[in-house]
Amino acid sequence: xxxxxxxxxxxxxxxxxxxxxxxxxxxxxxxxxxxxxxxxxxxxxxxxxxxxxxxxxxxxxxxxxxxxxxxxxxxxxxxxxxxxxxxxxxxxxxxxxxxxxxxxxxxxxxxxxxxxxxxxxxxxxxxxxxxxxxxxxxxxxxxxxxxxxxxxxxxxxxxxxxxxxxxxxxxxxxxxxxxxxxxxxxxxxxxxxxxxxxxxxxxxxxxxxxxxxxxxxxxxxxxxxxxxxxxxxxxxxxxxxxxxxxxxxxxxxxxxxxxxxxxxxxxxxxxxxxxxxxxxxxxxxxxxxxxxxxxxxxxxxxxxxxxxxxxxxxxxxxxxxxxxxxxxxxxxxxxxxxxxxxxxxxxxxxxxxxxxxxxxxxxxxxxxxxxxxxxxxxxxxxxxxxxxxxxxxxxxxxxxxxxxxxxxxxxxxxxxxxxxxxxxxxxxxxxxxxxxxxxxxxxxxxxxxxxxxxxxxxxxxxxxxxxxxxxxxxxxxxxxxxxxxxxxxxxxxxxxxxx
Amino acid sequence: xxxxxxxxxxxxxxxxxxxxxxxxxxxxxxxxxxxxxxxxxxxxxxxxxxxxxxxxxxxxxxxxxxxxxxxxxxxxxxxxxxxxxxxxxxxxxxxxxxxxxxxxxxxxxxxxxxxxxxxxxxxxxxxxxxxxxxxxxxxxxxxxxxxxxxxxxxxxxxxxxxxxxxxxxxxxxxxxxxxxxxxxxxxxxxxxxxxxxxxxxxxxxxxxxx
Numbered sequence: 153x154x155x156x157x158x159x160x161x162x163x164x165x166x167x168x169x170x171x172x173x174x175x176x177x178x179x180x181x182x183x184x185x186x187x188x189x190x191x192x193x194x195x196x197x198x199x200x201x202x203x204x205x206x207x208x209x210x211x212x213x214x215x216x217x218x219x220x221x222x223x224x225x226x227x228x229x230x231x232x233x234x235x236x237x238x239x240x241x242x243x244x245x246x247x248x249x250x251x252x253x254x255x256x257x258x259x260x261x262x263x264x265x266x267x268x269x270x271x272x273x274x275x276x277x278x279x280x281x282x283x284x285x286x287x288x289x290x291x292x293x294x295x296x297x298x299x300x301x302x303x304x305x306x307x308x309x310x311x312x313x314x315x316x317x318x319x320x321x322x323x324x325x326x327x328x329x330x331x332x333x334x335x336x337x338x339x340x341x342x343x344x345x346x347x348x349x350x351x352x353x354x355x356x357x358x359x360x361x362x363x364x365x366x367x368x369x370x371x372x373x374x375x376x377x378x379x380x381x382x383x384x385x386x387x388x389x390x391x392x393x394x395x396x397x398x399x400x401x402x403x404x405x406x407x408x409x410x411x412x413x414x415x416x417x418x419x420x421x422x423x424x425x426x427x428x429x430x431x432x433x434x435x436x437x438x439x440x441x442x443x444x445x446x447x448x449x450x451x452x453x454x455x456x457x458x459x460x461x462x463x464x465x466x467x468x469x470x471x472x473x474x475x476x477x478x479x480x481x482x483x484x485x486x487x488x489x490x491x492x493x494x495x496x497x498x499x500x501x502x503x504x505x506x507x508x509x510x511x512x513x514x515x516x517x518x519x520x521x522x523x524x525x526x527x528x529x530x531x532x533x534x535x536x537x538x539x540x541x542x543x544x545x546x547x548x549x550x551x552x553x554x555x556x557x558x559x560x561x562x563x564x565x566x567x568x569x570x571x572x573x574x575x576x577x578x579x580x581x582x583x584x585x586x587x588x589x590x591x592x593x594x595x596x597x598x599x600x601x602x603x604x605x606x607x608x609x610x611x612x613x614x615x616x617x618x619x620x621x622x623x624x625x626x627x628x629x630x631x632x633x634x635x636x637x638x639x640x641x642x643x644x645x646x647x648x649x650x651x
Numbered sequence: 652x653x654x655x656x657x658x659x660x661x662x663x664x665x666x667x668x669x670x671x672x673x674x675x676x677x678x679x680x681x682x683x684x685x686x687x688x689x690x691x692x693x694x695x696x697x698x699x700x701x702x703x704x705x706x707x708x709x710x711x712x713x714x715x716x717x718x719x720x721x722x723x724x725x726x727x728x729x730x731x732x733x734x735x736x737x738x739x740x741x742x743x744x745x746x747x748x749x750x751x752x753x754x755x756x757x758x759x760x761x762x763x764x765x766x767x768x769x770x771x772x773x774x775x776x777x778x779x780x781x782x783x784x785x786x787x788x789x790x791x792x793x794x795x796x797x798x799x800x801x802x803x804x805x806x807x808x809x810x811x812x813x814x815x816x817x818x819x820x821x822x823x824x825x826x827x828x829x830x831x832x833x834x835x836x837x838x839x840x841x842x843x844x845x846x847x848x849x850x851x852x853x854x855x856x857x858x859x860x861x
Contacts, residue, residue, distance in 0.1 A: 230790065236707055239707065241708060242708060242711070300707070302706060305745050350659075351659075355666055369741065370684070373744060374740075374746040379669075379673050423662060424668070427669035431673060436719045437735065440677060514752070584728075585724050587727035592783050598753075599785070
């Protein structure tokens with residue numbers, strides 16, 4: 153089975169290079185058979201994770217489409233209690249965050265860790281069980297949500313008796329496998345992706361448990377709500393995907409990461425500042441002003457890790473953008489990396505009081521969150537799946553055109569989504585801020601852009617159906633058949649050697 | 652980095668730092684906030700209405716907070732006579748401050764729109780009262796029947812929006828929701844300057860009451 157060629161992170165080393173050795177790992181060439189053995193060790197949980205994730209992607213997409221069209225046609229499905237906007241919207245969010253993104257993120261972290269630690273995945277059965285338990289929890293949570301059972305806090309809606317314990321147990325099981333593998337590693341140095349992936353699991357556990365503690369009242373409930381909401385993005389969705397990009401970007405272009413020190417600044421800066429950002433969701437609100445000021449300050453300081461990561465990843469690929477032609481995985485990942493910089497800078501901008509007074513409470517926020525959770529997180533996961541899945545199945549993606557269609561539809565759809573809804577949000581906000589105008593003006597100002605958003609949602613949905621169908625074709629295709637198009641993932645062209 | 656334990660401890664330390672600053676310290680301060688004299692605890696019916704509000708996700712389009720008038724126009728727009736303070740929310744669990752204003756702010760909706768009949772019809776079909784509204788209708792909070800019994804409340808609906816035959820009666824859930832909306836009144840005066848009792852001023856006797 154073909155395996156990606158020799159790059160620096162890929163080396164499989166023997167016992168002599170175990171921790172404490174002074175051998176320069178970059179000089180050790182890859183052993184293809186051993187790399188394939190590492191992939192085999194994580195194969196089952198990774199495949200199950202991706203499968204469940206893709207099913208969630210379709211379900212979450214449908215929920216999102218229904219929610220979007222309800223803005224344009226408010227009586228659409230209006231008599232259905234289960235499908236009222238206020239239930240479909242959180243169901244969409246939870247399906248995407250906990251169903252799609254988190255399941256896929258379990259899979260990519262379980263796939264990366266053995267390779268990065270150069271040892272087989274430990275406790276793969278526990279990891280697999282964890283993914284399944286988590287998913288059962290998410291299904292229970294979302295079905296209850298549609299039935300009207302909710303904890304009432306954004307991002308934490310799922311019932312904290314029936315659903316949340318399963319999520320905690322599931323994530324802990326996957327995390328145990330991750331950390332057990334890390335403990336058994338055959339490398340001395342921890343690659344930057346390991347920092348991000350390994351740290352994310354205890355972070356998620358702490359914020360999720362803290363967020364669901366039923367002890368907070370009044371504005372403290374708002375504080376823990378947005379402490380969780382922001383960190384779910386910053387210390388879970390962001391970190392796993394930065395780890396993935398840090399791993400695949402240098403591998404595909406065949407170059408080491410530009411700077412170790414920039415990686416360090418990016419990681420610890422994020423850990424320190426991102427975790428303090430949450431209260432910027434409450435600017436102007438009834439919190440002690442020092443809390444909000446703390447979060448605004450930390451938001452501005454986010455420029456340090458964001459720019460460090462941006463420069464580091466840009467310099468890694470600079471001059472080799474031609475590789476995008478050969479690797480769709482790289483195309484998705486580069487777009488995701490750029491979106492991370494963009495969404496973070498937009499977030500800093502939005503945290504400034506002068507901007508926030510206009511954009512807070514408007515659709516600008518929805519556009520911003522989709523730039524983050526879609527253009528960054530989801531695009532990165534698409535890139536990961538395009539890279540990983542053929543290596544686990546042992547076959548190439550059947551159709552280059554389907555990948556192109558997927559990329560163009562979701563890329564174009566998301567650009568329309570973010571630009572038009574973000575702009576519409578500003579117009580909505582400016583009218584709301586003018587007390588001489590009736591509230592009606594802000595609603596009317598947003599209406600056309602809500603319609604373009606629904607149009608974008610349709611494009612994105614078609615892209616998702618193509619992607620899911622393609623993944624199904626990849627799995628169903630007989631082992632004997634040979635792709636008509638020469639595979640461009642296993643083409644090891646061009647660029648893969650750097651001494 | 653070469654040691655996993657450093658990674659683990661460092662990651663925990665940064666998060667713990669944030670937890671202390673944003674959650675644990677404020678929690679200690681804010682737990683001393685007392686209800687203003689003008690704020691009544693919710694009644695049983697209002698609490699049920701609050702549950703209906705939560706269950707149907709009103710929070711995704713309606714905020715419940717009047718922002719600081721030094722840089723917003725929430726007060727000028729008539730959404731409140733003063734900015735909201737932590738004491739306004741001591742009975743709220745979970746909070747419903749919200750992050751969207753697809754619809755207007757509701758923290759003083761009981762002051763602004765005190766008519767229960769208006770709210771009931773507006774919930775049944777918002778466009779019967781506000782033609783440009785994009786709010787969803789909530790017909791499932793009402794019951795469509797042939798005839799109403801004497802103890803049921805019949806909703807008066809304009810011809811174009813009602814059912815062809817029979818009557819629409821108001822369920823307990825709808826009544827409770829409207830009771831909750833009408834209870835959203837945060838127009839009593841508070842000392843905005845000192846919403847939190849400063850450290851050290853908690854007299855022993857006073858603290859014991861908590």
